[in-house]
Amino acid sequence: MSDIVARARVLADDVLFPQAGAVDDAGAVPSVTLDTLAREGLYGLTGPASHGGLAADPATVHAVAEAMAGGDLSTAFIWLQHLTVPAMVTGSPLADEWLADLCAGRRRSGIALLAATRPQPVAITARREGDTFVLDGGVPWVTGWEHVDVVLVAARDDDDVVHFLLVDAEEGPTLTAVPQQLVAVQASSTVEFRVSGHVVPASRLVRSVPLAAWQARDPGNLRANGSLALGLAARCARLAELPQLDADLAAVRARLDAAGPDQLPDARAAAAALAHRAAGLLAVAVGSGSVSAGHPAERLAREAHFLLVFGSRPAIKAALLHRLGGVG
Template sequence: MTISPDALLARTRELADSLLVPDAARVDQGEVPASHLDAIRRSGVLGVSSPEAYGGAGAPDSVAREIQEILAGACGSTWFVQTQHHTPVRMLAKSRLPVRERLLRPLASGERLAGIAYAHVRSFPRVPVRATAESDGWRFDGTVPWYTGWGLNDVMLLAGVTDSAEIVFAFADAREQPGVRASEPMRLAAFTAARTVSLELDGLWLPESSVVLRTPQEEFALLDIPRSTNTSPAVFGVTYAALRVLEGGGEAETAGALRVRVEEVRRAAYELADHPVAHEHVEERLALRTRAYDLMRAATTAAVVAGGGRTMDLRNPAQRLAREGMFLLIQGQTSVVRRAHLDALADR
């Protein structure tokens, strides 16, 4: 039976309160445990945006965003692994190619967990990964600079660019195999626990049946605008978590003043995210994203200041949230986003 959006939100809050929040400090200093991901698989969260016919919840984007806020504020590293899953699911749901029937149901149900290996295509005209048609399939060569969830997820959505500037998206098993070699997990300022690696591709061959989308680079760039210019729900999730730390430390007045401003920006950002023409109002989207960053920094800084010397303990939630907020400043960053953010900082 399909779970309702309200029930899915309730499950997410229970999962956050009973499992993720109590264990967040330990996970931050170690590795996202398979048991956390198993709990997320069972919760139905991984199918929040999937069609009901394929075992998903078919929930509206507003519900999907709130779920990401809850998870990001509860345990950033666990959030970071599972958030990779949703783009492959959405792409499969829109596809009419054979791979949809093979993968959409197991991904929507949580039977399998997906990661993404395609952010590098945003660096075009530089081509870190090249795709070449070969023997009823595609050969991939190059370097995937960032792949999160290595050893934790089951499949990855990989992309490469052809000589004719077409982007080929295809699914591969997320494991070492002929043509794929992973680095050691990176040590990062935040989210080290999410097992991010780089991947060296040397002749990885995938059959045509693994392809979920082929699109000209110019068309992808247009579709990618809302993904890169809209504010990530995780920014609000971390901000709200920091405000809760402030309130718990007896700084309710400061937290309340910040919360009013956060709610205003959140409402405006999500209204634009729901705009029927996704690539319009780019300047407004970027301005709101920058304001959301400012408020996230203010909230996490306030939590650190209020906590004093205790916040330098790596187990302290204020310090962890500040590091996670720093990471979110550059997550999904494009040259357009970077320029808008730097210009806004310079104008102050």
């Protein structure tokens, strides 16, 4: 899998980073950029080879995500959400219909999974009515709205079973998407997603999992988001010409890779804190230019701020407060 990692690094250096400032100014990732990722096979990174995917191991997924984040975080953010869906669809009743298109990037996806990770209140509820599910509720963050065909929605029923459904990304009387105004990655097309009496065919059910079973494995799913912080920190280190940060990057990366579920929150906090520190060092190295709107150091500082809270959990927040300010 070293070939796909090498290709991702070239793509990040030659395409994504040179246009990142323009993407940030425009507030939109060009569709042609995502088409390029699809042609490179990156949409199929987590999909099975039987359906055109790359069946990448976790280390490869993390290395590619790190490279992409070091190119343009908005683009990486949209693309990374998609990777959950081929992995979830694999082995499901929807595999034959959906997997080949998902792996090729002909169908692109976002995720709305808060109902699977937050105990109360339930973000999105589901009730079964014959051959349909009826969904009510909403989540504050669904990324890539203008670039996705479907959203993998987690919805919970009265028995605390989580149903994962593929919902068409189309607004209407029962589904709305309100753009979020963010200090960074505004180009990621992140929206507040709401449904009210929204009917989804039961044929779109990917799988159903008891809430307790899903939450028991959730801490083990935190590793990939740490790669975003590592990628940003590595870009800052290169721009600031501070190779001494390489040892810190290697140490945090190794810690993330070795961490079990109980250690992952603190390892994630270490990655976010490193990105925050690296962005600060870049600002100091650049000097007064770093506070000029549109300078890469200014954008990367905003993105490092974003990564302090993105994909967080209470344990990550507590660890970051301790690391950054000695709180707790």
